[in-house]
Amino acid sequence: MAPSAFREGHVDADGFRIRYMEAGEGVPLVHLHGAGGLRLTPSHELLARRFRVVAFEMPGFGDSPLNTRTESMPELASTMARAIDKLGLDTFNLMGTSFGGKTAVWLALQATQRVLALVLEAPAAIRQEGAAPPSGTPEEIARRLYAHPERLASIPPIDPAMRAKTQPLVQRLLGPHRDADLESRLQDLSTPTLVLFGTLDRVIAPAMGRLYKDLMPNCHLVFVYDAAHAISTDRPEAFTEVVVDFLERHEAFVISRAETVIHP
């Protein structure tokens, strides 16, 4: 693969020094990562060809100091909204992955006018009873996250010390599997929203997808075939194509632009 177009930056917001990776030009696309922390995937590179992608590392994840301060998901969302402010992003597309999907939903509720469209990759805002983040050896975790870990060129390494650091934060912020307060608010969130689930998700049941559609007035559900929880790693081209199409055309993305002429 070509060398990454992403550059590292930092922004001070809400008393945290927050790292981010940025690449591309055009309408901003802010990404909030899953419970495993910020990892650039091939999808980030593909999305950066079309958008100005800003992928944050939320406070307490990666090499950032232990975060004992943030008490709730709405609080984390408001910290991230400030970081986005600091970068001068007035309106933006917002994408959240798993844990970060819940953060993104809260952020969209808090800053409705500023979020152009919302993309939720295997979001953790609604989970089946007993759903648990992957745990165990790196191999066991990989088997939960990826559809075919053996086919991936390289699996992002998992640092046990970092997991131990972030685990309490994730547990504290993730909230109950069904959050009645959040779900009642979602009914008023008319932001164009795309929810994606891999057909092989072994962390959050793909059947959770329909609940977002049940609740949200402007929500679209897409299943990515043969992808597991980490959709954007398992099938980056398929993931990116539908995300870009949705961000460009919102609900009109249902109209096909695929050309079928074989010869003129």
Added chain:
Amino acid sequence: MKVSFFETARYQARQPLPSEWPVPSGIYEPDAGARAYRGMIERLEFVEELGFDWVSVSEHHYSPRILTPSPIVSAAFLAAHLKKIKIALLGPIVPQSNPVRVAEEIAMLDTMAQGRLVVGLLRGTSNESLTYDLNPAEARERTDEGMELVLKAWTEPQPFGWQGRHFRYRTISIWPRPLQQPHPPTYALGTSRESCDFAARHHLGCGVSYGSFESVGKATRYYREQCAHYGWHPSPEQIIYRANMLLADTDDEAQELLRKLPGQAPFSMRPGVREAMMTLDSRNIAGEARSPIVSGALPTTFVGSPDTVVEQVRRCRDVVGAGVLDLSLHPPGSSELEPLMRALELFGKKVLPRIRDI
């Protein structure tokens, strides 16, 4: 043991038919076609009366030997004429279909037929990849993905998009849904590891065909192992074995029928196509490579008098584990009706009552 009759429409031509596939359609006789479909209903009314549980139809193209290119049309025709018997679509060739359309048509017909449908989904025989220009190297993947999409279309309550490898739809929400909920009894048909894996993962039945008991038994054993891996155990009725049967009053007569069988491949392709197909169309039995059936005649695995056949059925149950036999009583491509009717009657009177408790 449940019993299904494999209906192939039995086209009777006035002139001998060339063996090569595709068969030129210019020699088709419209009145012979009309007779074949009328005869199908007469025969199946008898089959229903004899107590068969299902009648099955398949999808084959460009040949009079199995005159049912659209299994859904066949099934709808049968459903409208027959009252009790279940109708098994074994089945739509998934890789060359629009899976959403397959899901819609089956749901529609299941509802029209008052829930009498049984469904088998499959990759299709090697020759069929030529029918609609399907790349045989992609056939397996398209089958797996298409089957998964059919199941999703039947069961997903909200409109959804499908971002597949081979299929892409931005919004799917089928009406009607099947009468049988969540969907009709469904089988993944085939001996391959992939097909058995799929069936096990999705709690579907498994259907195998034509091989010896030992050979297809490897596939059904693998299927049962995979089901156990996914935490469930299939019932005998979830395993179908499709086979040829030559039944006669005595073993000697049946063996004589077997000797007289033309040893011809059902869909014989030109040598260059056949050879290329052998390398492009990879097939396996539970992971062990087998060559695609492109050149040889289909084996006949039940041969004999009623007593002998009953014992063979018992052995089939032990070795294959099948709870449904899908039978051609007389080679499926044959147009000889009289021996077929004799065999049907003999089977209904002397075999069927004795294999019910196997």
